[in-house]
Amino acid sequence: MPPGYPEHTNATRLYGPQITGDTNELYTRIRQEHGPVAPVLLDGDIPAWFVLGYREIQHVTSNSQLFARDCRRWNLWDHIPSDWPLLPYVGWTPSVMFAEGEEHRRRAGALGDALDALDRAELVTICNEIAEELVETFAEDGTAELISQYAHQIPAYVVARIFGLPKSDIPQLVRDVLDSLDTAEGAAAAHQRVHDRLHQLVADRQQRRRRDVPSRLLDHPAGLTFDEIVIDxxxxxxxxxxxxxxxxxxxLRLMFTDDTFSTTVQGGRSSATExxxxxxxxxxxxQNFIGRWATQRCELAGRRIQAGDLLVLGFAAANTDPQVQPGQPTGSGENRAQMSFGGGEHGCPFPAPELARIIATSAIEVLLDHLPDVELSVAEDELEWRPSVWMRGLFELPVQFTPAPPTT
Ligand code: HEM
Structure with a gap:
């Protein structure tokens, strides 16, 4: 254990087999044992603080003077090997993600304005078109694997369209985006190709503006540089x-497996929203996010935090904090006070959560409209969660449905 972490001798490991199972149960156990701010160990037994309390997350995210985003503050860099698996999440880049203060406001503000200029009705049309085209690729088969063939492709397609990429370039870009975010070999090369394509896109827009996000960033009064636009x-x-x-x-998994939703899956519109x-x-x-770094020594829920300590934000745990939902069987309905988009200056920037909701709603509605009897083709307990402490998502979602008649 690196020196300076006396409270981490009994820390919970936040990696390995326990994070593939029911993570909500794991978070409940950690909360019961350690309270709203827990000592945890990340891959390679690197110590960090896990913030599980709803109020504590609110406090950390809204207090950027004390809990800041620039990872270069970390007091453990000397202990981090160059092949540490979490480096892609904490390795500093000159992007909006790690900018702070006025610099962050300038860049996040420009991004927000460029995204907010999107016509929402036009976005719905784009999302429906993309979802329909993807459904068509498997509708005649009678079976599909909805994670790789559908759910994970849609957001990348939509973003490529709102970035103004020519339609013919998009399938390759989407393949590269998906590969670049994978842990498999070839991720770095794919990331480089995505970078190069966006670099070329911004260079094209410098010559000739269009109605798209890069053009709006180039024209924004924040005066972003070429490199800032590409990386953001x-x-x-x-x-x-x-x-x-x-x-x-x-x-989709929830709708296929939970009776509360599956009863209305066919007509799925209102149940999709719920x-x-x-x-x-x-x-x-x-489910969790790295994070914030303490700018000075302080206390958080009785824990002594040192300058440069890393705090992991436990959004999923905060959403099930019994202090927020005492005894409530279901926390959903119309209540949107969950922490899933983070918060404060570095929260998921307006209007991204709204755009994500439009994309996701359209994806679900189009699928159910086109394949009304779609259902799981494996037992629910055969569905496997990816072993990631950051993202909560399935490896596969195999389904079956009545095949569409062949198109002539
Ligand atoms: C159109 C889709 C989306 C876009 C364009 C988008 C964009 C972004 C960007 C640019 C940031 C970095 C903000 C910063 O550091 O200043 C961010 C952060 C974040 N986003 Fe999103 N996002 C999208 C969808 C989502 C979805 C669906 C979720 C989860 C349900 C999500 C959760 C988050 C979280 C948790 C953070 C970190 C918040 C924090 O540190 O407090 N985002 N997002």
Missing amino acids: LLVVMAAAQAPTGNWIGNT ALNEVLWKQTPT
Whole structure:
């Protein structure tokens, strides 16, 4: 154990087999044992603080003077090997993600404005079109694997369209985006190709503006540089893809397996909205997030936090904090006070949560409209969660349905 972490001798490991099972149960156990701020060990037994309390997360995210985002503050860099598996999440890049203060406001504000300029009705049309095209690729088969063939493709397709990429370039870009976020070999090369394609896109828009996100960023009064735009477009692509893809996948799983939702699955519109909301409370896609770094010595829920300590934000745990929902069997309904989009300056920026909801709603409605008798083709307990402490999502969601007649 690195020196300076006396409270971590009995810390819970936040990696390994326990995070593939029922993580909500794990969080309940950690909360019972340690309270709302717990000592945990990340991969390789690297110590960190796990913030599980709803109020404590609110306090941390809204207090950016004390809990800041620039990872270069970390007091454990000397202990982190160059092949540490979590480096992609904490390795510093000159992007909006790690910017702070005025610099962050300038860049996040420009991103928010560029995204907010999207016509919502046009976005719905784009989402429906993409979802329909994807359904068509498997509708005649009578079976599909909805995570790889559908849920994870949709957000990347939508973002590529709102970035203004020509339709012919999008399938390759989507393949690269998915590969770049994978842990498999080839991820770095795929990431480089995505970077290069976005670099070229911004260069094209410098010559000639269009009605798209890169053009709006170039024209924004914040005066972003070329490199800032490229890297922040990359961040948006990555930030949208996995969470929204898993939101779609987790919601479909819930609709296929939970009677409360499955009874209305065929006519699915109102139940899709409810299921999407329920998932944000119970199986939220970004279940934990790295994080914030303490700028100075302080106390949090009785814990002594040192300057440079890493705090992992436990959004899923906060959503099931008994202090917030005492004895409530279901936390969803119309209640949208969940923590699933983070909070404060570095929370998922307006209007991204609204755009994600449009994308996810359309994905579910189009699927149910086109394949009204779609159902799981395996038993519920055969569905496997990916062993990621950050993302809550399934490996596969195999389904069956009446095949559509062949198109002539
Ligand atoms: C169109 C889809 C989305 C876009 C464009 C998007 C974009 C972003 C961006 C740019 C950030 C970094 C903000 C910053 O550091 O200032 C971010 C953070 C975040 N996003 Fe999203 N996002 C999307 C969907 C989602 C979804 C579906 C979820 C989960 C349900 C989600 C959860 C989060 C969380 C938890 C953070 C970190 C919040 C924090 O640190 O407090 N996002 N998102």
